[in-house]
Amino acid sequence: MAADDAGLRSVQLPDIRRRARQGRRLALARACDARPGLRVHDALAGWGTDGLVLAALGCRVHLSERNARVHEILDARLRTESGRLLGERPDAISWAHEDARDRWRAGDQFDVVYLDPMFGEHPKTALPAKQMQVLAKLAGEMTNGKVVALIDEARRVAAARVVVKRRASAETLGQPDWHIRARSVRFDVYLPVPRCRA
Numbered sequence: 001m002a003a004d005d006a007g008l009r010s011v012q013l014p015d016i017r018r019r020a021r022q023g024r025r026l027a028l029a030r031a032c033d034a035r036p037g038l039r040v041h042d043a044l045a046g047w048g049t050d051g052l053v054l055a056a057l058g059c060r061v062h063l064s065e066r067n068a069r070v071h072e073i074l075d076a077r078l079r080t081e082s083g084r085l086l087g088e089r090p091d092a093i094s095w096a097h098e099d100a101r102d103r104w105r106a107g108d109q110f111d112v113v114y115l116d117p118m119f120g121e122h123p124k125t126a127l128p129a130k131q132m133q134v135l136a137k138l139a140g141e142m143t144n145g146k147v148v149a150l151i152d153e154a155r156r157v158a159a160a161r162v163v164v165k166r167r168a169s170a171e172t173l174g175q176p177d178w179h180i181r182a183r184s185v186r187f188d189v190y191l192p193v194p195r196c197r198a
């Protein structure tokens with residue numbers, strides 16, 4: 001499947017620009033406290049839509065995607081669209097085919113870790129339904145237990161916060177410190193857990 005088969009290139013950039021123009025009115029921006037220079041790890045990249053919005057808001061974003069087919073499509077998309085979106089800030093975005101946890105364990109530093117896990121019934125906001133269905137088929141779903149384990153590990157890495165996107169009506173995972181509600185999704189925000197010093 002090529003990137004165009006998933007309908008990724010034609011409709012997304014104007015939508016990403018439109019979202020970024022909302023600035024702090026955008027729930028994603030408030031949840032991540034998006035601002036120029038903030039180091040964000042979009043650890044579950046998928047098609048990269050949320051990561052592109054955060055980069056357009058001025059953040060420095062690294063995207064990790066572990067599924068080879070999804071990464072191939074993401075790579076084709078970002079090669080084309082990141083330059084068009086970010087112009088003179090090409091260094092604002094980077095991406096890799098990797099498990100996000102390997103990057104944490106390698107010691108990379110991020111202010112915010114952003115997690116948008118794949119659930120059986122996904123919120124309608126980030127992507128049109130067809131694109132999310134393709135993604136679900138390729139990448140599979142995540143159990144709550146796996147998401148909780150990721151949150152726990154991410155809280156030991158993020159300097160400022162971990163943000164988890166959930167369906168608006170979904171149960172809470174662990175104990176978020178606060179949440180930001182949008183129309184059909186909720187962003188649960190977790191503060192970092194201090195690392196033990198030797």
Ligand SMILES: C[S@@+](CC[C@H](N)C(=O)[O-])C[C@H]1O[C@@H](n2cnc3c(N)ncnc32)[C@H](O)[C@@H]1O
Pocket residue numbers: 043044045046047048049050051064065066067070098099100101116117118119126127135139
């Ligand atoms: C729901 S999608 C993310 C959608 C994304 N927010 C967007 O805007 O396109 C979740 C993605 O996370 C990926 N994933 C799951 N576990 C991962 C891990 N440990 N490291 C990196 N990617 C992972 C899956 O392959 C899937 O593509």
